[in-house]
Amino acid sequence: MKQQHARLFSWMMLVSLMMTMILAACAVPDAAPVAPVAGDAAATAAAPAEAAAPASNFKPVWYAPAPHPYYEDVRKGVEAFEADTGIAVEKQIGPDWTQDSQNQRMEALAAQGFNAFSVYPADASGANGLYEELTAAGANIVNFGTSTAQPTTASFAVATDVKVAAMRAAEELIAAMGGKGNIINVLEVLEDPNTALRKQGIEEVVAKYPDVTIIQEVAGMTSVETAVQKVGDALSANIDKVDGIIATGYTPSVAIAQVLSEYKEKGGERVIHAVGIDTDEVVMQAIANGVMDGTIVQNPYGHGYLSLLLLQYMAEGYKPKADAYFVDAGFAFATKDNLETYSEDILAVTEQIKAELLDKYLEK
Amino acid sequence: MLQIRHVTKSFPGVRALDDVSVEFAPGEVHAIVGENGAGKSTLIKIICGVYTPDDGEVLLNGARITLHTYKDALDRKINLVSQEIQIIPKSTVAENIMLDKLDRYLTHGRIDWKRINQDAARYATMVDLAVPVRQIVATLSAAQKQLIMIARALSSDARILVMDEPTSALTRHETENLLALLRRLKAEGVTVLFVSHKLEEVLAVADKVSVLRDGCLIGTRPIAGLTKAQIVQMMIGRDARTLDLGRLKVDAGHVALEARSICQAGRFHDVSFVLQRGEILGFYGLVGSGRTELAQILIGEARKDSGEVLINDKPTHIHSMADSLFKYRMGYVSENRKEKGLILSASIKTNVAITIWNRLRDRLGSIQLAAETTAARKLMHALEIRATGPSQVVGSLSGGNQQKVSIAKWLAAQCDILIIDEPTIGVDIGAKEYIHQLIWNLASREGKSIILISSDMPEIINVARRILVFKDFKIVGEVRNNGEEGAPVRGYEEVSQEIGQYLA
Amino acid sequence: MAQSKVEHSVRQDREAGGIGSALRSVFRRSDTSVVIATVILFVLFSFSNTSFLTPFNLFNVSRTAALYVFVALGQAIVIVTGGMNLSLGAIGGLTVVVAGWCMDTMGWSPWIGVPLAMLTGTLCGMFNGFIIIKSKLNSFIVTLASLFIFTGLVQGISQGFPYSNIPRDFTILGRNDFLGVPYVFLFAVAVLTALAYVFKFRVVGRRILATGGNLEAARLSGIRTDNIVFLSHTLSGVFAATAGLLWVSRMGSAQPSTGTDWLIISFAVAIIGGTALNGGEFSALGILASAIMLTLIKNGLIMLNVNVYFEQTFLGVIVLLAVSVESIRVALSNRTKRTKTDAS
Ligand SMILES: Nc1ncnc2c1ncn2[C@@H]1O[C@H](COP(=O)(O)OP(=O)(O)OP(=O)(O)O)[C@@H](O)[C@H]1O
Numbered sequence A: 001m002k003q004q005h006a007r008l009f010s011w012m013m014l015v016s017l018m019m020t021m022i023l024a025a026c027a028v029p030d031a032a033p034v035a036p037v038a039g040d041a042a043a044t045a046a047a048p049a050e051a052a053a054p055a056s057n058f059k060p061v062w063y064a065p066a067p068h069p070y071y072e073d074v075r076k077g078v079e080a081f082e083a084d085t086g087i088a089v090e091k092q093i094g095p096d097w098t099q100d101s102q103n104q105r106m107e108a109l110a111a112q113g114f115n116a117f118s119v120y121p122a123d124a125s126g127a128n129g130l131y132e133e134l135t136a137a138g139a140n141i142v143n144f145g146t147s148t149a150q151p152t153t154a155s156f157a158v159a160t161d162v163k164v165a166a167m168r169a170a171e172e173l174i175a176a177m178g179g180k181g182n183i184i185n186v187l188e189v190l191e192d193p194n195t196a197l198r199k200q201g202i203e204e205v206v207a208k209y210p211d212v213t214i215i216q217e218v219a220g221m222t223s224v225e226t227a228v229q230k231v232g233d234a235l236s237a238n239i240d241k242v243d244g245i246i247a248t249g250y251t252p253s254v255a256i257a258q259v260l261s262e263y264k265e266k267g268g269e270r271v272i273h274a275v276g277i278d279t280d281e282v283v284m285q286a287i288a289n290g291v292m293d294g295t296i297v298q299n300p301y302g303h304g305y306l307s308l309l310l311l312q313y314m315a316e317g318y319k320p321k322a323d324a325y326f327v328d329a330g331f332a333f334a335t336k337d338n339l340e341t342y343s344e345d346i347l348a349v350t351e352q353i354k355a356e357l358l359d360k361y362l363e364k
Numbered sequence B: 001m002l003q004i005r006h007v008t009k010s011f012p013g014v015r016a017l018d019d020v021s022v023e024f025a026p027g028e029v030h031a032i033v034g035e036n037g038a039g040k041s042t043l044i045k046i047i048c049g050v051y052t053p054d055d056g057e058v059l060l061n062g063a064r065i066t067l068h069t070y071k072d073a074l075d076r077k078i079n080l081v082s083q084e085i086q087i088i089p090k091s092t093v094a095e096n097i098m099l100d101k102l103d104r105y106l107t108h109g110r111i112d113w114k115r116i117n118q119d120a121a122r123y124a125t126m127v128d129l130a131v132p133v134r135q136i137v138a139t140l141s142a143a144q145k146q147l148i149m150i151a152r153a154l155s156s157d158a159r160i161l162v163m164d165e166p167t168s169a170l171t172r173h174e175t176e177n178l179l180a181l182l183r184r185l186k187a188e189g190v191t192v193l194f195v196s197h198k199l200e201e202v203l204a205v206a207d208k209v210s211v212l213r214d215g216c217l218i219g220t221r222p223i224a225g226l227t228k229a230q231i232v233q234m235m236i237g238r239d240a241r242t243l244d245l246g247r248l249k250v251d252a253g254h255v256a257l258e259a260r261s262i263c264q265a266g267r268f269h270d271v272s273f274v275l276q277r278g279e280i281l282g283f284y285g286l287v288g289s290g291r292t293e294l295a296q297i298l299i300g301e302a303r304k305d306s307g308e309v310l311i312n313d314k315p316t317h318i319h320s321m322a323d324s325l326f327k328y329r330m331g332y333v334s335e336n337r338k339e340k341g342l343i344l345s346a347s348i349k350t351n352v353a354i355t356i357w358n359r360l361r362d363r364l365g366s367i368q369l370a371a372e373t374t375a376a377r378k379l380m381h382a383l384e385i386r387a388t389g390p391s392q393v394v395g396s397l398s399g400g401n402q403q404k405v406s407i408a409k410w411l412a413a414q415c416d417i418l419i420i421d422e423p424t425i426g427v428d429i430g431a432k433e434y435i436h437q438l439i440w441n442l443a444s445r446e447g448k449s450i451i452l453i454s455s456d457m458p459e460i461i462n463v464a465r466r467i468l469v470f471k472d473f474k475i476v477g478e479v480r481n482n483g484e485e486g487a488p489v490r491g492y493e494e495v496s497q498e499i500g501q502y503l504a
Numbered sequence C: 001m002a003q004s005k006v007e008h009s010v011r012q013d014r015e016a017g018g019i020g021s022a023l024r025s026v027f028r029r030s031d032t033s034v035v036i037a038t039v040i041l042f043v044l045f046s047f048s049n050t051s052f053l054t055p056f057n058l059f060n061v062s063r064t065a066a067l068y069v070f071v072a073l074g075q076a077i078v079i080v081t082g083g084m085n086l087s088l089g090a091i092g093g094l095t096v097v098v099a100g101w102c103m104d105t106m107g108w109s110p111w112i113g114v115p116l117a118m119l120t121g122t123l124c125g126m127f128n129g130f131i132i133i134k135s136k137l138n139s140f141i142v143t144l145a146s147l148f149i150f151t152g153l154v155q156g157i158s159q160g161f162p163y164s165n166i167p168r169d170f171t172i173l174g175r176n177d178f179l180g181v182p183y184v185f186l187f188a189v190a191v192l193t194a195l196a197y198v199f200k201f202r203v204v205g206r207r208i209l210a211t212g213g214n215l216e217a218a219r220l221s222g223i224r225t226d227n228i229v230f231l232s233h234t235l236s237g238v239f240a241a242t243a244g245l246l247w248v249s250r251m252g253s254a255q256p257s258t259g260t261d262w263l264i265i266s267f268a269v270a271i272i273g274g275t276a277l278n279g280g281e282f283s284a285l286g287i288l289a290s291a292i293m294l295t296l297i298k299n300g301l302i303m304l305n306v307n308v309y310f311e312q313t314f315l316g317v318i319v320l321l322a323v324s325v326e327s328i329r330v331a332l333s334n335r336t337k338r339t340k341t342d343a344s
């Protein structure tokens, strides 16, 4: 009896699965009158010189791997782009940080006829496989927030120059420390090749100051919990000699803010300067309370706006210049003194890059 | 020629074998007997490379061999049917039989299932296993699983076949078939090592017998001219008593349990019976005749489609063992101690006290550890459980002692109604007598009502005073065993013949 | 496949002796091992770094260890019944988000937010337990599914944003101490003591262990094993919620990413602490020791300033050494015994 039911049930499942697939197959050409993949490739190949391709040919997607406050800021830039141009952008946030989910979802989007992607790659090298397939089918891709490993078929990466930002953070910290003292360097995830760049940047700056030494390095923080624990450990290991602490990743910055706030709150007497990155509420509060000295403010708004602007130009027939790839979206440095105004500073940076974009990076 | 010389093996707290030397000749069936925990299984495991001896040596055809694993033994054509059933439940009968030689059925890297099934079927018939070879093993009975293990050992043409209590789960018919098989193997020059607590079998099939007691070898004798009493004398150091339990006074007016027209689709159809208070009611039948399945329905572990179970004349609602135990004070000693009866990784204490924790609590609700230990000690003593103490892990006890623990648990529970399923599997002669006496006393002195399920004819006739004969999920006959008031109980021959008639 | 079956049967035949059983014994009774290892590590680190014994550091280590204890308990309580809970971290995350939402977004007092968050965690655990006993599915599959469900809820509710306006009062538990011992640690020790008592002296505890030891046999001994499994998953939810709330209390903010790395921690601490992977055994002392040990190792590696890129390797090696302390000792004593008898 039971077994019969089970078999019946699985048959029903199978049938309904097939029905769904058939329906989906019918629905796709319906939703996208331009035949999605091959059609697009043919269009670009056949009429490359045609000026100002019809707007309907530009179907942009903005894709973030998982919910995160950073993407919410980027989304604001995307929305501003929509408002400025009147072009609708399909905005998607995935469920997790795996490349696998990203592949599946972006392929599904491509199948629906979307042909321009502003993407935060889940995996710096893993994403390239996906990009190759999409570009082979005629889509344009711009990385935002970070770059994929070279060589890549993405046309641009709109992001912070991590090394420059790290160097600036180090300079600011050392200035706050009065040009001498001991530093703890907190790195984020070691799997990220950018981490090595940030480390380099900091070490180069420190090398310029003979009285400044990096006394401890901690790394490997995938979650706030680990980060808090490790920053706490590093601090207690050096509590009698540390003068400054620097973080170049989001999670450790939050951790530093948390650990130092608690240290001060409980009457810790040592003066410890600290510089982080990004504008998490906890970090901004720590700056306002004087627990941290400042934070690198990236330009998420610009990451969103500029990446889509580049895609739009390319849909209009522009090509990347020969050696153009990395678009430095700039950053600002927020301290207690410019808490009110730093967001305008960063908007100004975007406006400036926007103005130069065509000349600097693109050609017909 | 396999020789064991001066072998010693200790476990923490016990010396399981002490300077044992035996020789096993080709074409000889050599029985190894002894009480529970005497060291029989340990000796066998040493021969099969499962344990390495602390001291002494094993010689095969004059050459010293060192076995590190069972595989080493297999390579030398030594094959084991171990005491504990070892099968892969989710595989088929054929896969389980051919388990250790699937690699012989590789053709071009693919397993030739057709040939495997054919060969498996041949060995299955050889041991009288009447189950399709493609059936999944999980639902088979203990006896059928045992036959699979024997078939597995046979199928690898061993020169030395080692069998640790192979017949403990088998019925008479299957046993006789197995003994005939052993004689045939013997004729082919195979050495057979045979451990059993059933001395009739030993006398019937063995050429020689070695007796172990407390890890020491008492002696090796040719069977010819030896009597059962002499072997028992060697085993336990005294003569066996003959147990005559006599008449059982049953409280005829009171019905303890009544089953009314129990139906279960595909199995039972309209099965009814009555259990009087203070009675020992036997369920006899071949393995797979539905005795255990009926018990499962009574204790709520299996669903019935219709019918009623009344306890003390009141209708019951039993949906689980917990209902059965705590609402109606009915217990069940499982036939399958390893899978269903015991928590092998836990101590004797825990296994014995598991049903009575509630009763061992103090005013604040904490279990009194001392009371728990005392309860366990008492039963260990009563059942002569051989262990280093109440804290010994049950898994490390000898097979027979494990069985005693699983009975002890239900003695502790002090139920009014007790269903006892194959209580003496793998239990030695002395303990078997003791368990029979114990069951008897429960009924005769404490007025408990007992259902005794057994495939052991002497046991059921000896202990039960009314026997229901089962066949194909039906009760085909009822044998009254108690005799008339004032007259002696009926003789064994007479009763066994009557049972035989119902089964024919 | 056939090959693995053969090996399986051969392995079953070998009841004792060999590397297999040595390893098994490591995982069975490793709580002694862990306790010894923890003490050794503590002494080693005290001598190798002057900062180690500072109150600030000891405070930090014991507090983190205490949080690990709760995370591990969430896992141990289901492992003990022979199951597992893959959704542990997600339950923790959901609790954190609910707590944050109540206290920050809604501005409610902790007296409302905390009970609501606890309730959420408990309900999540009950959900797991209910599905498992009703569907008769394996806890792996069920909690894998619920892992996705709860993670989705975490992300859906929070959109990834932390809740940083947590009332000051609520951080007392996570940040303050009694004579230098963090409240959290005292709390953890109290809970462990209670559990040790329950598993040794209370019928419920015994029944949980029995169910884990052999579910079938336990059921046939009159234990309502379904209830036990349900209870253990509920408790798992409670512990996950507790751990989550303690993190909020310690951080002073509710981070929705809380719990993402609990899975490995929970298994590591529980198993190293002597919880038998196939159920039936629990050691409160072992869990405490292994939580402290793991925290000590991580802390010590930072104190010793080891190369960050190889940190994980060092961690692994030390853990391996630590869990083998007992079997190394046994092996050494066996060898000396043997050489002695050989000589005589
Ligand atoms: N792995 C083990 N660990 C500890 N003790 C053991 C172990 N195996 C056997 N023993 C002990 O060694 C003794 C001999 O056990 P063995 O299994 O050889 O007995 P046996 O003669 O086969 O008994 P039975 O008839 O009950 O099967 C027993 O006291 C038993 O408790």
Ligand SMILES: [Mg+2]
Residues within 6 Å of the ligand: B040, B041, B042, B083, B164, B398, B399, B400
């Ligand atoms: Mg034995």
